[in-house]
Amino acid sequence: MGHFKYSDREYKRMKNNNLNLADLTRKDFPLFQNESTIQQKLIYLDHAATSQKPIQVIKALENYYSFNNANVHRGAHQLSQKATEEFEAAREITASFIGASSTKEIIFTRNATEAINIVARTWGDNELKEGDEILLTLMEHHSNLVPWQQLSKRTGCVLRHIGITQSGELDLEDLHAKLNKKTRLLSLVHISNTLGCCNPIAKITDMVRSFGCLILLDACQSLAHQTVDVNSLNIDFLAGSSHKLCGPTGVGFLWGRQRLLEKMPPFLGGGEMIQEVFLEKSNWADLPHKFEAGTPAIGEAIGMGEALQYLKSIGLDNIHSWEQKLTQYLFEKLNSIDGVKIFGPDPEKDLHRGSLATFNIEGVHANDIAELLDSKGICIRSGHHCCQPLHRHYGLNASARASLSFTSTHKEIDYFIEELSSSIAFLRKNS
């Protein structure tokens, strides 16, 4: 299947007519074209939880299930070969999207959570001993905390957590103070799904390398918003989820350096991950199949490949600069509301920050705000966003979060701010 690509003509037309990225791309998303959602005035500001899907991705799934459905790497028949070709093409696209040196370094998983668990279960169980240290941060998503807690129980390794500064950024001095010869891994988020800060990874890797420590990057919130290149970041592992990248749910990936993946034992056992099986023992297939036991999410991986091509065709730099403008606008508008406190750095200070704003409103519960906004067709997130330790640090059990994408518009933000202000006034009056 040929992959979708915006033509230079379309870009020129966009620029000549003073149009923006949302004007160019919203037509690709059935949700934004649907009569009933337009009538409801549905405003989706929850892109950080999961992204909407463009028609190109939906069609790739439909095409696979309609015409190419077969199991991969097994059948001698043509249909299986076709499915295998498309599945492996998705691996190539994924490798190229993050600048990986080889497709052997891309392991398809169910999601980013599974990718992190693979490293904890295989590298961690194999390499760590009592007293070894793992560095995490206070801003991690639960999926980058719990697997290491489980590993610590199994091996006796020690978990240490880097704090955050007053402005809601990673405290690099604390990182420096906590690094030592026992530190074996730093596992941290690229862009925080709550604070929105973009951690300065290249700077961090420079600090960490002299201690011989490995780095795992949780890139869930960065991959769809800016160029991420594993070699220039100088990291060792990266976890990503398709559903945050305009792709289907049920698939994600782990990238790891080949020399590390080769040394790591398999994660799950079963079909596909073996070379030979005897009654008493087995030996393992080469990378990446060693880590992919059982039938994978074939159509979904193909859909993820199409989604990555789609993002590439729009251009990650174009996406970043449009979202940067929108985020500044969102911050300005939110800051103009009395009693609103936004967490994390200002977009003028952190030029790479995520296109989201997490906020708290004096005297008003985030869940009440989210419910009232929902009644106006506005989807935001409320709760702890899978970052309970971070919320505890701020003395909160919940916050509200509005998150944007390249399809977002100033008009959407205006409507959100208008309805947010009247919801706050209503709740204050009735409390």
Ligand SMILES: Cc1ncc(COP(=O)(O)O)c(C=O)c1O
């Ligand atoms: C920063 C971050 N890490 C990890 C995850 C987990 O992603 P998934 O549930 O797709 O595994 C999320 C999802 O919200 C996230 O925002």
